[in-house]
Amino acid sequence: MSTDYGGHGSDEATRVFGIRVDRFERLHETVTSDYKAAFGLTVVVAFVLAAIFAPELAPYDPMAQEYAIMQSPSLSSAHPLGTDSFGRDLLSRMMHGARISLAVGLAAVAIAAVVGVGLGLAAGYYGGWIDDALMRFVDVLWAFPWLLVAIMLVAIFGQGVWNVIAAIAFAYIDDFARIARSEVLSIREEEFVLAAKNIGLGDREIMLEEVLPNAVAPLIVQFTVLVARAMLAESTLSFLGIGVKPTTPTWGALLGQGRSLIGQAWWISIIPGIAIVVTVLGINLFGDALRDAFDVRGEGGTP
Amino acid sequence: MGLQRYVLKRTLQAVLVVYVVATAVFVAVRSVPGDPARLVLGGNARPEELAAVRDELGLDEPIYVQYFDWIADLTRGDFGQSIFTGEAVLSRIAGAAEPTLSIGLVGICIAFLIAIPGGIVSATRKGKWEDYAATSVAFLGVSMPSFWIGIVLLLTASTFVPFLPSYGYASISDGVVTWLSHVILPGLAVGLPYAGILTRMTRSSMLEVLSEDYMQTARAKGLPPRNVLLKHGLQNALLPVVTVAGILFALLLGGIVAVEVVFGIQGFGRLLIRSIERQDFPIVQGSVIVISIIFVFMNLIVDVLYTSINPKIRYGSEA
Numbered sequence: 001m002s003t004d005y006g007g008h009g010s011d012e013a014t015r016v017f018g019i020r021v022d023r024f025e026r027l028h029e030t031v032t033s034d035y036k037a038a039f040g041l042t043v044v045v046a047f048v049l050a051a052i053f054a055p056e057l058a059p060y061d062p063m064a065q066e067y068a069i070m071q072s073p074s075l076s077s078a079h080p081l082g083t084d085s086f087g088r089d090l091l092s093r094m095m096h097g098a099r100i101s102l103a104v105g106l107a108a109v110a111i112a113a114v115v116g117v118g119l120g121l122a123a124g125y126y127g128g129w130i131d132d133a134l135m136r137f138v139d140v141l142w143a144f145p146w147l148l149v150a151i152m153l154v155a156i157f158g159q160g161v162w163n164v165i166a167a168i169a170f171a172y173i174d175d176f177a178r179i180a181r182s183e184v185l186s187i188r189e190e191e192f193v194l195a196a197k198n199i200g201l202g203d204r205e206i207m208l209e210e211v212l213p214n215a216v217a218p219l220i221v222q223f224t225v226l227v228a229r230a231m232l233a234e235s236t237l238s239f240l241g242i243g244v245k246p247t248t249p250t251w252g253a254l255l256g257q258g259r260s261l262i263g264q265a266w267w268i269s270i271i272p273g274i275a276i277v278v279t280v281l282g283i284n285l286f287g288d289a290l291r292d293a294f295d296v297r298g299e300g301g302t303p
Numbered sequence: 304m305g306l307q308r309y310v311l312k313r314t315l316q317a318v319l320v321v322y323v324v325a326t327a328v329f330v331a332v333r334s335v336p337g338d339p340a341r342l343v344l345g346g347n348a349r350p351e352e353l354a355a356v357r358d359e360l361g362l363d364e365p366i367y368v369q370y371f372d373w374i375a376d377l378t379r380g381d382f383g384q385s386i387f388t389g390e391a392v393l394s395r396i397a398g399a400a401e402p403t404l405s406i407g408l409v410g411i412c413i414a415f416l417i418a419i420p421g422g423i424v425s426a427t428r429k430g431k432w433e434d435y436a437a438t439s440v441a442f443l444g445v446s447m448p449s450f451w452i453g454i455v456l457l458l459t460a461s462t463f464v465p466f467l468p469s470y471g472y473a474s475i476s477d478g479v480v481t482w483l484s485h486v487i488l489p490g491l492a493v494g495l496p497y498a499g500i501l502t503r504m505t506r507s508s509m510l511e512v513l514s515e516d517y518m519q520t521a522r523a524k525g526l527p528p529r530n531v532l533l534k535h536g537l538q539n540a541l542l543p544v545v546t547v548a549g550i551l552f553a554l555l556l557g558g559i560v561a562v563e564v565v566f567g568i569q570g571f572g573r574l575l576i577r578s579i580e581r582q583d584f585p586i587v588q589g590s591v592i593v594i595s596i597i598f599v600f601m602n603l604i605v606d607v608l609y610t611s612i613n614p615k616i617r618y619g620s621e622a
Binding site: 036136139140145146147148151152154155156228232233235236239240241242252255259266269270273276277280281284285288 | 316320323324328331332439442443445446447448449450451454455458556557558560561564565575576579580582584587588590591594595598
């Protein structure tokens, strides 16, 4: 990507995906010295591996029902995390649930990132009335609570994974748009951008190849934090019964099913909850380590 | 731009946002494949019922007439009727509001009670174990879904605080103690995650203020450190934190809805969820509009307050 009219920034440091290499060195240092960051990274890696290899790792078929123990969900050596009221193994259901939770989180935030970054880049780059119009549009998106988007989608189209993804994506567009816009504004007048303009590069090429790489660090941090929030949002929607279809074993749905059995089988509600908390905490801590290493300002962290 | 013009401009913008939301709801209902009357009435409606609803929604009129009627009804405060009880949507929502507002209020109070001391200790003892403990707990707070905290509280309350009722709601007109005993656990469930956010905000705001020149000046003048911290420091640090409370209430909504379900409280959240299950579409669409109105004007008030309290902020500027 590097071209002969002078790199992606005012400094000459080597970059990978637009991020200076020493930032990765700093991240490595943080993760090895700060045990909060190390915990975060460990959880993220374990979660992703469990999600990817769920079919291989899960001890049982998540849909298989054991009729013998259906009436009395219990903890046993055969089912260390217990079974639900249909005699299905909770550990296996959770591992498969991790897949869906991760996929929903990643898909929702990725869609929000593409749309939001596009809007923010255009608004910041063109300025003027385009900026005004686009950012007012982003304000409208922001003023629309995500729960309502989800409720509308479910009320009209019924339950489904894509409706959940759409509702969550909708909620996070504004975060990405604002970050992208402010990054563009801060480098729009830099020499390398002006140089690119002078040699006749098109607006789209300048935005994607010159401006965007400089905004990568804050966007990655935001992406990480929002995946954690998206997983919380998904679990809330599924718990309320307006998320994925009840048969889909996401962590929130598992929790929701356990609620009616809370008196006799507390673990159905508690264990998936612990899984959610540990994973979200891990992603948040890892995001914080990224924030420090990439030198991104601000606390972020609104829910 | 003067304050008056700023308020006017922001009010117009807020009205515009609500208008766009109302239009989006209108378009969404009419873009459903099939008959909107069937959407309103559900799958097993009788033909004469369908005809009546079609007539009421004006579905035989041209689309632009329907649209203007819809907007005109909304501006008159006519949000339609529940198709199950026939009750006006607005009075149905108002009737369910008290438990929801109570939980939100108690939750916000709990969040502030935890976050402000937590944030101050964290900032003044930066890098010490107190800071480490406070930030870790805050991180844990933002990582927990409210409804799960609710379930854990429900399970443990019967053992540790058996005198607290774990189910249902009692109106504040039944006495403050009874009311509080019913909303304290749900309030904790929604309050703890927000305490996490607020602690982090208080900490960073406090750290920023501590490094300001006037803090140095106040210390140099020989004022006792405690006074400097609490009077000069806290006052300035809390301004951005307190103004978030308005926005927080709107963000709390998702948590409150789920917590109402956990504790079996018949509030706005339960109304919404049951309306979706029963496909009571007038209530769903009315709720969407009412919430967006609350949300938008809450933000407007926060913005105006913030701008008028803090003269450093330019009217109509970013942020």
